[in-house]
Amino acid sequence: MESRGCLAIFCIITTQLILFKEVVLCMMGQYDVDGECCYPCHAGYRINGTCSIMTGTTCVPCDPGTYTVHQSGLKECLQCNFCDSEFGFMTRRECSSISNTVCGCSPGHYCNEMKDDDCKLCLPHRVCAPGQYVKSQGTEGSNTICEDCQKGMFSPNGSLGHCLLWTNCTAQGLFEEKPGTDTRDALCSTHSNLQLRLIVMLSTVVIILIFISFICVVFVRRKKNLQRGKQRHKEGDASHLGKICDPLEADRSVTNLSVQETRQQDVLLPLRERISESQDKPDS
Structure with missing residues (x-):
């Protein structure tokens, strides 16, 4: 029993020594x-x-x-990493057997997440809106900074490095037709708004008067034509009545009727005689 116990203890100690040796070597x-x-x-x-x-x-x-x-x-x-241009990356240093690829951001993008000298996330630069100007242009390490135009200035597309002043119409001897905004310059004109309104009103009145005059002329001409038609109609009726009431004209009409009846009788009489002769002849 004692020998067996010693053997077991020896085995355990040997195993631990081997493991300890491996750990020490590693x-x-x-x-x-x-x-x-x-x-x-x-x-x-x-x-x-x-x-x-x-x-x-x-x-x-x-x-x-x-x-x-x-x-x-x-x-x-x-x-090795791959710098994908579709996501705004560009290769700053090619991969080698002892170093990984180093990616940067292509123009128009900036790095939003950097690890050591390698960029992990590229984002496009901010685009300034109309009414703003570019205070600071974007770089590979920073985004674009935009600022709003101050009162009296404008920026039409947001790509300018500074806002532009409104045009001073009065200083140029002109009238301000439309005031400027943060996106549009003031609009100048040689006529004031009141003058333009008067011109528009007068033009409208003149056009209306011309239209009314045209309508009146057409109406008057039509009325005259109707009156002339009625007058001709009356004259024709009077002429017809005068012919009927004239005795000589009546006699002429009666005479013409008698002549026509006589001619018809002259035509019909021989025809009747022929018919009666044919009836009187005995049947053969």
Whole structure:
């Protein structure tokens, strides 16, 4: 029994010593690779296969597009980053076997999230609105700063570095037709608003008077034509009545009727005689 107990204690102590040895060896600059303590590979290299006390560590260079920055026990190198231009990135430094790709922001963008010297998020520069001016132009590290135009000034599109003053119409001997705004200059005219209104009113009145005059002329002409038509109608009726009331004209009409009746009788009489003769003849 005592021998068995001693054997068990010996086994436990041996196992702990082996584990302690492995921990100590891995703590002395080695890396645990698949349960084995392996010496690391230099930057730009990776461990190829497995290592042991007999074979040691086998290192190979990183493949193109991969890298390692420090000594490591990695069996696979890290993948290089890609600077996507569709998201506003541009490549500041190409990837190598010992360093990752460094991305920056393309023109018109600024970096909103930086890690070391590598940008992680690019955003487009702010666009100033009409009525504003560009106080500070955007850079790769900062956004554009916009400011509103002050009273008496304007900016038509927001791309100017300073706002413009309204035109002084009075100083130019003109009248201000429309006042300026923060997006539009003052509008000057050779006539004042009152004069323009009077001109418009007078033009409107003249057009209305011309229209009324035209209507009146048409109405008067139509009325005269109606009166002339009625007068001609009356004259025609009077002429007809005069012919009927004239005795000589009446006699002429009666005479004409008698002549016509006589002619009709002259035409019809021979026809009647022929019909009666044909009736008197005996049937053959």
